Amino acid sequence: MTDLPEMASGMLGDATQGVPGAHIRDVFKRYGEAHSAGDVDAILALFADDAVVRDPANAPEHRGKSALRAFFEAGIEASGGPIAMTLEGNVRIAGNEGAAAYIVRTINSSPVFRVDTLDVMTFNEQGLIAQMIAYWGPENFQQEG
């Protein structure tokens, strides 16, 4: 990690505490990979038992692993199967929270849609996702083929 300039050390406070940044980056990568594989068990393994998800941010929340399982399975079914989900840019890390943009493509639909999404994840002390809020909406869809 780069030595920080004075402006950063003054603003950051205790930002260096908490869940290791390398772990947060890895979870974001694995979250995209698990979606791309359509592997709901692998998705759920990243979450705490009582995790809360709002996906998108202005939709009702899903709380707890059985609700999350139903939500992710329904998403895969509605997309005609797995989606391709890749990070766009670096994961931003503030203490025990991470945020990153994704580009999602439906694989099995015709036409193919690209959806620009962005997830903010809050991690618990065990490094599991305690809360995830996903930002995307109708204006983030583009038809590709």
Next chain:
Amino acid sequence: MTDLPEMASGMLGDATQGVPGAHIRDVFKRYGEAHSAGDVDAILALFADDAVVRDPANAPEHRGKSALRAFFEAGIEASGGPIAMTLEGNVRIAGNEGAAAYIVRTINSSPVFRVDTLDVMTFNEQGLIAQMIAYWGPENFQQEG
């Protein structure tokens, strides 16, 4: 806007209500431009009078325009002047919330630092920023020159 596939219309609910997406995108663009110009008045004009900012997300909040003015002025001073702040990728929009990644470069510092940041803004009915949370930390700094 693209006609939405079934998966989207099922998940999105009332996501098409609220502040126009074009306005949210414009505020994200203007926020970066105002920072790049070092124009604190232009930054503050985007915020509601009682707006709350956490920048970064794990720092104490700043509430209200006079607190925000002091915060943004201190940031510019600590950076040796204006920073260059450009969007990375599209703005994601979920109802009255927008989220987007930025790439920030210190202009007047030696060495130059690149900082990857990401802001989530919540808008009020007047289209002003009611809350902004910025995600970045020590691991998002890169020394460039």
